[in-house]
Amino acid sequence: MSSIQPSEKMRTRDVIAAAKKRERFGKLVPHILLVVTSLTVLATLGIVYTLLKETFIFFTHINVSDFVFGTEWAPFSNGSPAFGVLPLLIGTLKIALVALLIAVPVGLACAIFLSEYASPKVKKIIKPIIELLAGIPTIVYGFFALTFVTPFLQTLIPSLKLFNALSAGIVVGIMILPMIVSLSEDALSAVPATFREGAYALGSTRFETAIKVVIPAAVSGIASSIILAASRAVGETMIVSLAAGSTPAFNLDLTGSIQTMTSYIVQVATGDAGYGTTIYYSIYAVGFMLFLFTFLMNRTALYVKTKFREDY
Amino acid sequence: MTLIKDRKEKIGLHVMKNENWKKPVYETNGLNVWYGTSHALKNIDLTINEKEVTAIIGPSGCGKSTYLKTLNRMVETARDVHISGNVTFMGNAILGKAMPVELLRSKVGMVFQKPNPFPKSIYENVAFGPRIHGIRNKVMLDVIVEDSLRKAALWDEVKDRLHKSAYGLSGGQQQRLCIARCLAIDPEVILMDEPTSALDPVSTHKVEELIATIKNDVTIAIVTHNMQQASRISDRTAFFLNGEIVECDRTSTLFSTPEDSRTNDYINGRFG
Numbered sequence: 001m002s003s004i005q006p007s008e009k010m011r012t013r014d015v016i017a018a019a020k021k022r023e024r025f026g027k028l029v030p031h032i033l034l035v036v037t038s039l040t041v042l043a044t045l046g047i048v049y050t051l052l053k054e055t056f057i058f059f060t061h062i063n064v065s066d067f068v069f070g071t072e073w074a075p076f077s078n079g080s081p082a083f084g085v086l087p088l089l090i091g092t093l094k095i096a097l098v099a100l101l102i103a104v105p106v107g108l109a110c111a112i113f114l115s116e117y118a119s120p121k122v123k124k125i126i127k128p129i130i131e132l133l134a135g136i137p138t139i140v141y142g143f144f145a146l147t148f149v150t151p152f153l154q155t156l157i158p159s160l161k162l163f164n165a166l167s168a169g170i171v172v173g174i175m176i177l178p179m180i181v182s183l184s185e186d187a188l189s190a191v192p193a194t195f196r197e198g199a200y201a202l203g204s205t206r207f208e209t210a211i212k213v214v215i216p217a218a219v220s221g222i223a224s225s226i227i228l229a230a231s232r233a234v235g236e237t238m239i240v241s242l243a244a245g246s247t248p249a250f251n252l253d254l255t256g257s258i259q260t261m262t263s264y265i266v267q268v269a270t271g272d273a274g275y276g277t278t279i280y281y282s283i284y285a286v287g288f289m290l291f292l293f294t295f296l297m298n299r300t301a302l303y304v305k306t307k308f309r310e311d312y
Numbered sequence: 313m314t315l316i317k318d319r320k321e322k323i324g325l326h327v328m329k330n331e332n333w334k335k336p337v338y339e340t341n342g343l344n345v346w347y348g349t350s351h352a353l354k355n356i357d358l359t360i361n362e363k364e365v366t367a368i369i370g371p372s373g374c375g376k377s378t379y380l381k382t383l384n385r386m387v388e389t390a391r392d393v394h395i396s397g398n399v400t401f402m403g404n405a406i407l408g409k410a411m412p413v414e415l416l417r418s419k420v421g422m423v424f425q426k427p428n429p430f431p432k433s434i435y436e437n438v439a440f441g442p443r444i445h446g447i448r449n450k451v452m453l454d455v456i457v458e459d460s461l462r463k464a465a466l467w468d469e470v471k472d473r474l475h476k477s478a479y480g481l482s483g484g485q486q487q488r489l490c491i492a493r494c495l496a497i498d499p500e501v502i503l504m505d506e507p508t509s510a511l512d513p514v515s516t517h518k519v520e521e522l523i524a525t526i527k528n529d530v531t532i533a534i535v536t537h538n539m540q541q542a543s544r545i546s547d548r549t550a551f552f553l554n555g556e557i558v559e560c561d562r563t564s565t566l567f568s569t570p571e572d573s574r575t576n577d578y579i580n581g582r583f584g
Contacts (some may be wrong), residue, residue: 194428198490200387202441202497203418212444217431 022243051291054284061278065284073248074261075268075279083282087248089164091258092234092290095244098169098254099176099233104226106173107180111222114181115139115188125187129181142242145171150243163245163257170242171237176223176229183228187221220308224301231297235290237262261290334361337531338383343397345378347390349396352378356397360501365523365532367546367563369539371583375555376535380503383414383533384420402500418445421494421502426510427486429478429493429566434461434470437478438490441497456496463529464492465522483517488522495526502526504534508541520545539579543567551575 062083068082110130114123131283149167154160160167191214199209215222245257246267259267265283274280338360347355360366360383362451368376368401381387382399385406406416418441427580429437439455447453457474461467466488473480478489494502504523508516523532523545536542542549543563550560551572559566559575570576577583 192428194424194426195420195430197386197424198428198430198493200389200413201384201417201422201424202444202493203414203416204444205414208444212440213430263346291560 102173183225
């Protein structure tokens with residue numbers, strides 16, 4: 001064994017110094033990342049704080065129960081403004097319901113086709129096209145609803161108003177479709193092939209295998225995709241602002257103009273309600289309600305996904 | 313009484329040993345299977361007899377699994393598969409459009425290498441096959457489930473947890489559940505593709521015991537890479553090599569006095 005030469009010693013020292021430098025930097029990394037992460041958390045907290053603060057002020061103007069259970073929403077009325085949120089809530093639910101009625105069956109059919117029937121080649125072509133739908137700006141969807149879907153539906157339903165819940169709901173349904181297709185298809189494809197083999201080997205057809213084995217095994221993922229899509233429909237703003245109108249309606253009619261929680265906020269925020277007025281604070285209260293809604297839905301989606309996952 | 317019974321059994325055994333007395337369940341003539349351009353099975357001629365255990369042995373990649381999967385046409389689920397030749401099941405041609413695969417598979421159960429119960433309850437796993445074949449009656453399903461689980465020697469272990477997830481069972485129990493799931497469709501044949509290779513020795517032993525009992529009711533074709541297993545449980549053994557059948561004979565004959573030197577080398581562990 002030869003002794004280490006001076007030059008080699010130098011090199012060893014350099015190597016150690018470089019390693020130490022890397023180590024110092026490595027120790028710094030988690031701190032930098034923590035700061036960045038904290039910023040995200042702070043932003044979230046800041047938004048919730050603002051929302052809560054202004055909502056609180058709103059409730060010093062208007063009684064909470066009048067807001068939550070009131071069936072009339074007429075903030076701009078000169079004589080007796082009313083701030084009962086139910087018409088906005090019902091408007092939102094109409095949109096979400098129509099959207100889901102369109103998106104769930106179609107979306108699931110697409111997902112089943114893609115995961116159980118389509119060859120990889122077909123899947124490679126169709127999936128990007130469906131996902132392209134997700135890239136279309138919602139303003140374009142809004143115009144599509146207003147200038148294509150509504151006139152088309154009017155030929156079928158003559159009583160349909162220019163602004164109505166039906167066509168806005170249908171187009172919101174098209175908008176959330178890729179979400180359901182994509183997430184459900186992921187859930188179906190994640191079901192191990194061995195289950196399908198087991199079912200085929202017992203003499204099941206492809207359809208029986210899909211319905212009785214694959215879908216039940218993927219049900220948590222499918223359900224959570226539907227809830228997430230519903231939450232997206234509830235929060236959708238542009239399409240409903242353009243195509244559903246701005247008339248709060250406390251009824252179950254789909255052919256007439258409605259107003260959703262989101263489109264009310266747009267109406268006020270783009271109008272000239274003065275700072276500090278009840279109307280100004282009302283958008284925070286409505287916004288808070290919307291936040292609560294989507295927050296609970298997202299939590300439910302997560303809960304469904306973990307709780308009802310079949311163990312395998 | 314016992315004497316008569318013993319004698320009957322002895323006579324029975326004697327008759328069983330007579331090859332010609334056996335009815336063939338599967339007859340394979342000139343079977344070729346290609347995956348794309350790779351020729352996986354070459355001119356296979358093989359007969360599987362009723363109520364016997366036929367073991368298919370051979371080194372990895374010799375085509376033994378492919379052959380087994382051809383028997384219930386699961387091989388067609390792979391991509392780019394071409395099949396030629398003739399396979400009959402109980403006298404009926406099964407390849408091509410000759411027979412709907414669902415019909416064939418409703419008479420032929422399959423047990424896979426890794427236990428693959430459905431993510432459902434134990435009961436639902438066993439009831440799955442009868443249900444898709446049209447049995448809706450609850451009492452009838454109960455009877456089938458209990459009967460199948462008893463035949464699979466699993467009833468006592470699971471009777472108190474029938475409606476719990478199958479995934480709460482151990483690997484060996486899961487595999488016996490998969491066998492029960494096959495038995496529930498009252499198959500003529502059960503194909504087993506290395507059914508114990510993912511199991512511990514105790515579970516393996518139980519599955520082997522199970523095979524020994526159910527072979528009175530059902531024909532079994534089993535692929536195994538474990539030659540001791542083949543010699544323990546099978547009546548006949550076919551040795552596959554590079555997609556061809558080298559030799560097929562009674563198990564005792566094949567393991568004691570193989571005709572082909574390659575068989576001799578393989579069973580003595582010189583390769584594979």
